[in-house]
Amino acid sequence: MGIRKKIPKSQELTYALSVKDAMCKNVVKVSPYLSIKKLREILKENAISGAPVVEKGRVIGVISIEDLIKCLVKGEITAKIKDKMTKEITVCHPEDPLIKAIQIFERTGYGRLPVVEKDNNKLVGILTKSDIVMCLFKKLRSLYETKEEKEDENHLPLYSELKGDFSFKMEKPVEKMDFKKAGSVSSAFKDAMEKFGLPKDVVRRVSISAYEAEMNMVIYSEGGTMTLQIDPHKAKIEANDNGPGIDDVKKALTPGYSTAPDWIRELGFGAGMGLPNIQNNSDKLKIRTKKGKFTRLSFEVNLK
Amino acid sequence: MKIREIKKLLNAKVLAGKERLEMEVFCGGASDLMSDVLAYARPKIVQLTGLTTNQVIYTCEMAQIDVVVFVRGKEPPKEVIELAKEKGFVLLATKLPLYEACGVLYEAGLTGTMIEPLKAEKRKKK
Numbered sequence A: 001m002g003i004r005k006k007i008p009k010s011q012e013l014t015y016a017l018s019v020k021d022a023m024c025k026n027v028v029k030v031s032p033y034l035s036i037k038k039l040r041e042i043l044k045e046n047a048i049s050g051a052p053v054v055e056k057g058r059v060i061g062v063i064s065i066e067d068l069i070k071c072l073v074k075g076e077i078t079a080k081i082k083d084k085m086t087k088e089i090t091v092c093h094p095e096d097p098l099i100k101a102i103q104i105f106e107r108t109g110y111g112r113l114p115v116v117e118k119d120n121n122k123l124v125g126i127l128t129k130s131d132i133v134m135c136l137f138k139k140l141r142s143l144y145e146t147k148e149e150k151e152d153e154n155h156l157p158l159y160s161e162l163k164g165d166f167s168f169k170m171e172k173p174v175e176k177m178d179f180k181k182a183g184s185v186s187s188a189f190k191d192a193m194e195k196f197g198l199p200k201d202v203v204r205r206v207s208i209s210a211y212e213a214e215m216n217m218v219i220y221s222e223g224g225t226m227t228l229q230i231d232p233h234k235a236k237i238e239a240n241d242n243g244p245g246i247d248d249v250k251k252a253l254t255p256g257y258s259t260a261p262d263w264i265r266e267l268g269f270g271a272g273m274g275l276p277n278i279q280n281n282s283d284k285l286k287i288r289t290k291k292g293k294f295t296r297l298s299f300e301v302n303l304k
Numbered sequence B: 001m002k003i004r005e006i007k008k009l010l011n012a013k014v015l016a017g018k019e020r021l022e023m024e025v026f027c028g029g030a031s032d033l034m035s036d037v038l039a040y041a042r043p044k045i046v047q048l049t050g051l052t053t054n055q056v057i058y059t060c061e062m063a064q065i066d067v068v069v070f071v072r073g074k075e076p077p078k079e080v081i082e083l084a085k086e087k088g089f090v091l092l093a094t095k096l097p098l099y100e101a102c103g104v105l106y107e108a109g110l111t112g113t114m115i116e117p118l119k120a121e122k123r124k125k126k
C-alpha cells in the first residue's frame, strides 16, 4: 500500500452506482393543462413539494410549491400549470453515475430531478437527495454484510462512513380523526428506518413512539405534521399539531391518565399509556404546548 | 407452533397469508388495548384480538408482529384485509371468544411472553 489517500467507500460508490439504482419509479406527475387549484390538491395529497409536468410521456417543465404560492398570493388559482411552470429544466438520465446527480444538486440547489431517457426525453423516474442517501446506505450495508462477518449491530459502520455528510429528513401530514390513515405515517417512517439499516431495536422504539404520537394527533388535535430525521448518531421524531394544546403536561404523562371518550376506548385507545410509552422508549423527550395554539412533541433515540 | 396448527386448533379461517402457514411462532399474546400491545408485546408472536380496525394492523406492524387472530367470529372489513396483505401479514379468524381461544393455544403448548414492560428491560441494561 502506498501513500494514496483512502477514498471513503461511500464516495467511491457514487461513481459505481447509477441514477436508476437510486431513483423512485413511482412519480407523481402533472399535466400542463391542470389548474393551479388542482395542483395544490395533488401536492397536498401526496405530501410533495413539486412535480414534473408531462405531456405525451415527455417532460416539458417542472412546477414547485414556490410557483404555487406565487399564484395563490396573486389569486391566480384558475391559471393553467403550463403558464406558470419553469420551462428551463435540468434533468438526469438513468445511466448517469450518481455523482453527476449529486453535482447537479450542489450546483443548482434543486430538491428533485426528473429522470428521463436519453434519446426521447421520456420520464422514467424522479430523484431526490434522500433517494441517494437511501441507496448508498443500502448498498454500504450489503457490502459490509458480505465482507466482514456481521459486526455487532451497535457498531454501525455505515454511519461512520457517512458521518457529517448527510442528514435524512422526511415530513408527512397527519389529519385529524382520519382513522383510515391513522398509523400510516409511522408505518412510512418505519419503512424508511429499515431501509437505512438502523438496528432493529432502534426501529422498534422509534416506530412505537411515533405511532403513539400520531394517534394522539389524530384523536386529540386539529392535525399537523410529523417529521423523521436520521442523523449519524440519532433518530428523531417531531410531531407538531395545531392545537388545542395539553392542559397539564405532567398529568398527561402519568400512566393511566386519559381524557379519551368511550368511543375512542372501543377502538383500543385511551388507556393513558401513550405518552408514558413514548417516555419509556426514547432517550430524550420534549413537549412544548400552548393552550388553543399547538403541541410540539419531539423525541430522540440514540444510535449508540 | 406452526400457524397451520393454530388454524386447526381454533378451527379458524385464513383471511390473508395462505402461503405462510408453515411458519412457526413461539409465543402468543392477547389484547384489545393497542397501547398494551405496544408496551408489552414481543416481536414475532401471534396476537389475538377482538378489534378489527386498520389500527390493529398498524399497531402490530410497529410492534413487529405479523400474525393476527381475530376472535369472537368478527371479521375485519375488506380494506383492513387488503392493508394486511400489502404488509405481508397472516390473518386468521375464529369463532371462539378471546379467553377460550387463548386457553386452547396455551393448553397445546403455546405460552405467553414474559409479561413485563419494556421499561424493566431498559432498567436492566443500565
Ligand SMILES: Nc1ncnc2c1ncn2[C@@H]1O[C@H](COP(=O)(O)OP(=O)(O)O)[C@@H](O)[C@H]1O
Pocket: A212, A216, A217, A220, A221, A241, A243, A244, A245, A246, A252, A253, A257, A258, A259, A260, A269, A270, A271, A272, A273, A274, A275, A276, A295, B035
Ligand atoms: N397532541 C395532543 N393534543 C392535545 N392533547 C393531547 C395530545 N396528546 C395527548 N393529549 C392528552 O394527553 C392525554 C394522555 O395521552 P396518552 O398518554 O397518549 O394516553 P391516551 O391517548 O390513551 O389518552 C390524552 O388523553 C389527552 O388528553
Ligand SMILES: [Mg+2]
Pocket: A212, A215, A216, A269, A270, A273, A274, A275
Ligand atoms: Mg395516546
